[in-house]
Amino acid sequence: MFKEMVIKRQQLTLKQYVYIASSRNYAKRNIVKVGTTNNPKVRINGYQTGRCEDDRFGYVYIMPRYKGKAMESFIFSFLEEFRYGDHRRELFHIHFDVLMRFMKVFEHFALDANKVFNDALSKYYDTYHDLEPASVDHLFIHSMDEHLEGHFGIITEGDGGGYIPPIKYDMEPHPHSLTTKQVNDALRPFGMALVGEYTGRFEQQQTFQCVSVLKHEFQTSWASLNARKELGCPHFRKFCILNDVPTYVYADRTYKHVKTYTNFSTLKQEEPHINHQLLKNIIREERWLTPHEGQIYSILCPNDERMLSSTKPLTPAEQAIIDALETDFELMNVQILPSTMNFIIAIHEEENKAYFDTSATQFSNLLNAVGCDRKVNKKTIPNCNKRYAGYRWITSLNNICSPYTMIDLQTLRS
Numbered sequence: 001m002f003k004e005m006v007i008k009r010q011q012l013t014l015k016q017y018v019y020i021a022s023s024r025n026y027a028k029r030n031i032v033k034v035g036t037t038n039n040p041k042v043r044i045n046g047y048q049t050g051r052c053e054d055d056r057f058g059y060v061y062i063m064p065r066y067k068g069k070a071m072e073s074f075i076f077s078f079l080e081e082f083r084y085g086d087h088r089r090e091l092f093h094i095h096f097d098v099l100m101r102f103m104k105v106f107e108h109f110a111l112d113a114n115k116v117f118n119d120a121l122s123k124y125y126d127t128y129h130d131l132e133p134a135s136v137d138h139l140f141i142h143s144m145d146e147h148l149e150g151h152f153g154i155i156t157e158g159d160g161g162g163y164i165p166p167i168k169y170d171m172e173p174h175p176h177s178l179t180t181k182q183v184n185d186a187l188r189p190f191g192m193a194l195v196g197e198y199t200g201r202f203e204q205q206q207t208f209q210c211v212s213v214l215k216h217e218f219q220t221s222w223a224s225l226n227a228r229k230e231l232g233c234p235h236f237r238k239f240c241i242l243n244d245v246p247t248y249v250y251a252d253r254t255y256k257h258v259k260t261y262t263n264f265s266t267l268k269q270e271e272p273h274i275n276h277q278l279l280k281n282i283i284r285e286e287r288w289l290t291p292h293e294g295q296i297y298s299i300l301c302p303n304d305e306r307m308l309s310s311t312k313p314l315t316p317a318e319q320a321i322i323d324a325l326e327t328d329f330e331l332m333n334v335q336i337l338p339s340t341m342n343f344i345i346a347i348h349e350e351e352n353k354a355y356f357d358t359s360a361t362q363f364s365n366l367l368n369a370v371g372c373d374r375k376v377n378k379k380t381i382p383n384c385n386k387r388y389a390g391y392r393w394i395t396s397l398n399n400i401c402s403p404y405t406m407i408d409l410q411t412l413r414s
Contacts (some may be wrong), residue, residue, distance in 0.1 A: 011064065011121065011122075014388050018066055018071050018106075020034055020096075024055055031297045032091070034090055082094040142227060149250070186226070190230060192210055194209075202226075206219070206221065206222065220234075238284065238326055241279050245317070247264060264276070274292060284325060344357060346363060353407055356406065356407070
């Protein structure tokens, strides 16, 4: 029955116009009139009443549009803060150059949209009766919070407004009659399992678990989980994984372990002043050694020397997190991390001190600044594990042993 519905076979045509008009005196005060019309030749005459000849209104911009009023309302919503007077709907107080930057964006959108819609409609009209109705089961949004954060970077407060997705039943018998084994058999391909016994009340909250090494537990109903089980554990996804795994904090440049947060909620509570969304983005975008507020936040636990190391063996949990983040750790470890963590270090063994910096240029003058009488030529500083000027030189903080006091030459600069 629905296949026989009548659709109007017509293209979207540009029969209306959005315009900007002004006069010489208005323009001097950065005042313009924005509106829409079916006939721009006639519309402008309505503005000339009572105006002298040398201060008549004229168009300074015209854009053809399929639905002029709709575009006018859209533009007005963006220009609301520039409205000139409380009762002058079409007058705006804004510099013309700034306004034109906005209008060019609207113009490109309008013309591109018109072309895309007409092309799509032409094909749609010709194939409509051959199209089978599409299934939207795989498109249902199952978690409003995850969807908004993952697609738009918007972090919502609360529980998502109580949104419950459509229920999907793809197993027999009816959900009331399922056994615990049947539930787990359905969840196993997607890395999840039921904790405890199935109650038979498919809309009741029960505890489920991710069967990965991370063993995330979460509360939901079988009806809700069954509808989105193809997505896997709600905690084991790129835009959620960081919420429920430890975050390790290291000092910038020295990479010494400072503290560990068991989950991201604890971090947010104890460090409310930092930008938490930016911190997550740094990790997701593979900028793992980018400091934030003077510290480095990482999913990598410290090595045996209690330091951040990119070359230590990954734990099963770390590998699971890296997989969820879709991070090419091997490539990052080869191309990014070593170059960032590569320091030149001068060890003064008698004083148990180790001076470090990223540049050999700093050593010739900054070591003298701390009272060292040993002359260092930046061109003579040798490669790793050689002695020169009374120091032992190496090139990785991860090779430093704990007895040495680490001194960052950056802190000695005046």
